[in-house]
Amino acid sequence: SYELTQPPSVSVSPGQTARIACSGDALPKQYTYWYQQKPGQAPVLVVSKDSERPSGIPERFSGSSSGATVTLTISGVQAEDEADYYCQSADSSGTYWVFGGGTKLTVL
């Protein structure tokens, strides 16, 4: 079955830039989406279609793609950004959906 790979954890100090990568064979063909999830809450979409920022999401959240790897970048990280982040995409057929394993962002 198709898999997306993320690092389990990323740590940054406040004000620094956090980058979370996600890799998968079908990523060159399929859009990737990113979600933020805080403890006890439902996920929230923070980046759509590789690099689009939904309404209401701060400008410090951005996305980019290069081949089979996509990256979520959080510029000027704030304490409130500490959360789990998940990438999500579809398999090559576009039929079945998959999430990455999640990355825990720690703000030191």
Add this chain to the structure above:
Amino acid sequence: EVQLVESGGGLVQPGGSLRLACTASGFSFSSYWMSWVRQAPGKGLEWVANIKEDTTEKYYVDSVKGRFTISRDNAKNSMYLQMNSLGADDTAVYYCARQRGAFEIWGQGTMVTVSS
């Protein structure tokens, strides 16, 4: 306000069945694909199933094929997940989500616990 509300979760014995419901409000429910996504305690997100606006297409993750059935009633702005032959691995918070590629809107989730 755009909102999704799940219901129907609870404690069920292994091998048992449960039916989850998701009720939508604040948007044109019949115009969107809808999905179920689950999250086991302390684990990541897993897409479970989705259903097209007119119910003509339904897809499932391999681990639930043949056991779970997704359905919807556009007249009632509702989606359902019939879960049969439940096992411990099905223990999770089940979220419904409005899908347009991305899972744009999420409910608050309903907990399903499979245990004797």
